[in-house]
Amino acid sequence: MTEPGAPVVDPLTPADLVRCAEIEQELFAADSPWPLSGFVSELNAAHTTYFAVRTVAGAPVAGYAGISVLGRPGDHECEVHTIAVASEYQGRGYGRVLMDALLRVADASEAPVFLEVRTDNDPAVGLYKSNGFEVTGIRRNYYQPSGADAFTMVRAARTEFAEGHTNS
Numbered sequence: 001m002t003e004p005g006a007p008v009v010d011p012l013t014p015a016d017l018v019r020c021a022e023i024e025q026e027l028f029a030a031d032s033p034w035p036l037s038g039f040v041s042e043l044n045a046a047h048t049t050y051f052a053v054r055t056v057a058g059a060p061v062a063g064y065a066g067i068s069v070l071g072r073p074g075d076h077e078c079e080v081h082t083i084a085v086a087s088e089y090q091g092r093g094y095g096r097v098l099m100d101a102l103l104r105v106a107d108a109s110e111a112p113v114f115l116e117v118r119t120d121n122d123p124a125v126g127l128y129k130s131n132g133f134e135v136t137g138i139r140r141n142y143y144q145p146s147g148a149d150a151f152t153m154v155r156a157a158r159t160e161f162a163e164g165h166t167n168s
């Protein structure tokens with residue numbers, strides 16, 4: 001059961017996408033924000049899963065996040081495609097509940113999770129590190145047109161063995 005006042009996470013729907021494109025424009029203006037058509041493609045892709053976060057059920061989308069699962073069963077890899085919370089809702093735990101939803105998808109496939117993030121994006125890097133991601137490298141000039149650098153980060157696969165058993 002959802003606690004009173006807690007945000008609601010549910011599947012992103014086609015009706016949410018105009019608002020997503022607006023939020024995207026606001027948050028990623030310097031780095032080629034996805035247009036509406038980009039969100040439509042992402043939502044329709046067979047290998048992606050997208051979530052919305054809302055203040056209450058049925059409310060407009062306050063944030064969104066998507067992840068892909070690629071590869072074969074037993075050898076899956078996940079990639080975070082995006083995670084974003086509209087600025088007026090940031091700092092309230094909405095990003096964290098979206099990330100929890102993405103990681104449940106990855107953990108169901110026992111898959112490692114990869115992502116890129118601007119090296120100067122402290123809130124996002126903080127969110128990722130607190131969820132077990134580690135920096136594995138830097139991609140120079142990854143973001144365009146800003147030319148900002150990206151960290152590549154990975155979170156190791158969570159398997160039943162790793163979570164529940166020890167060798168001792």
Ligand SMILES: CC(C)(COP(=O)(O)OP(=O)(O)OC[C@H]1O[C@@H](n2cnc3c(N)ncnc32)[C@H](O)[C@@H]1OP(=O)(O)O)[C@@H](O)C(=O)NCCC(=O)NCCS
Nearest residue numbers: 083084085090091092093094095096117122123124126127
């Ligand atoms: C990154 C983002 C999704 C986080 O969402 P949020 O709802 O503001 O974050 P939350 O309130 O759930 O906080 C979760 C964690 O993020 C980190 N965090 C959030 N804001 C932070 C800040 N200003 N500085 C440092 N760390 C921060 C903390 O680890 C925090 O955990 P804590 O509250 O236990 O300390 C949000 O800031 C955002 O949409 N930013 C713009 C878009 C973006 O950069 N997306 C990522 C692209 S790779």
